[in-house]
Amino acid sequence: MSQTASTSPASVEDLLSRRRSPAERIQHVLHGNPALSPLIVLIAALIVFGIVSEGFLRPQALSLLVQQMAVVGTLAAGQTLIILTAGVDLSIGMAMVLSSLVMAKLAFGGMPSFLALLIGIAVAVLTGLLNGFLVTKINLPPFIVTLGTFSIFTALSLLYAQGQTIAVNPNSFLLVTGRSLSIGSVSVTWGVIFMVAVFVALGFALRNSAWGRHLYATGDDADAARLAGIRTGRVLLSAYVVAGLCVGIAAWIVAGRVGGADPNAGLNYNLLSITAVVIGGTSLFGGRGSVVGTLIGALIVQTFNSGLALAGVDPNYQVLATGILVILAVSVDQWIRKVKG
Known part of the structure; x- marks a missing residue:
């Protein structure tokens, strides 16, 4: 009597794993851990700049680096939610400027x-609500909507402030985010603490709540999510509203950092927030990524800017390095998305 050998799912997986090339194994690991590749880049960048620039890895220098990326990091946290739904927000920087101007004035x-x-935070939430309404109710593409609202928020900011910077009393509660806490020889601003709190809250919500699972499902395949009973329109709208809340917190942080509000301060924040999200491993096609990766991505952007500046590199090459990082990140994402089962 002959016996038929059965193959368990685990043994099948082992067999498939043995047949994969080293590149395919790396591809599978990166597919399952979106934050791993940016983490490797960050560690490599810290090592290189630590060798090139004396004092770069000192605690005080690293503390300053984190303080400098607090605004971009908070904006990027909100941008992550939108990109996870396969959208993009080109107006996020100017929405922050408008919010900060309202607070300061x-x-x-x-x-x-x-x-x-x-009131300033409420204005930021309303900017997110406006973008979300146009995307979900009028069915306009996120790129077109936020490109249009970028111009609207820019004009409103200039008109509201009459093109002038607004200073705030140094003792104002509005500037608390610029005040520091000393931990040994390291100083950390309240703005950094609030940024970390934003990442912790969003990370928990995305990983442990039904809302987070619905957000990923909507970004991965909106039609399939809709057939599964998910109210994709409501999920999309909520992503823009929560992103607006992040914008309001970023406006508070930037007010504390500059001592008021500047109507011309947000031109680069739109692209920097998208850059941090993309470098952090979140897919522009939606449904894949994490806020942890975004935090690492924001650190990478600031590490390159600070490291190249300390090394005496021409600022134009700093912009060049950022552009190369974005292209490489998108290329790696495309390669990871082709992973085979």
Whole structure:
């Protein structure tokens, strides 16, 4: 009597694993861990710049680096939610500027700082709500919508501030995000602490809530998610609204950093936030990525900018390096998405 050997799923997986080439194994590992590739880049960048620039890896220098990326990091956290849904927000930087101007001007005019802060954050949430409404209810492409609102928010910012920078009383509660806490020889601003809190909250929500799972499902395949009973329109709208809340917090952080608000301060933040998200391993096609990767991506952008500056490299090459990083990140994402089962 002959016995028929059965093959368990585990043994099949082992067999397939043995047949994969080293490149395919790396591809599978990176596919399952989106934050791994940016982490490798960050570690390599820190080592290289630590060798090239004396003092780059000192605790005080690293603390300053983190403080410099707090605004971009907070914006990038909100941008991650939108890119996870296969969208993009080109207006996020100018929405932050408009929000910060509202906060600063109301506080400058005598309104209690806390109330001015709440109104400024409400303005930021409304900018996200406007973008989300146009995308979900009018069915316009996110790229076109946010390109249009970028111009609208820019014009509103210039008109509201009359093209002038608004300074705030140094003792105002609005500037608390620029104040520092000393931990040994290292100083950390409250803005950095708030940025970390944003990442922790979003990371928990995306990983452990039904909303997070619905967000990933909508970004991966909106039609399939809709057939599965997910209200994709509501999920998309919520992503833009929560991103707007992140914009409001970023506006508070930038107000504390510059001591007020500048209507011309946000031109680069749109692209920097997208750059951090893409370098952090979140796919522009939606459904894949994490806020942890985005945090690493923001650190990579600031590490390259600070490291090249300390090394005495021409600022134009810093921009060149950022562009190359973006292209490489998108190329790696395309390669990872081709992973075979």
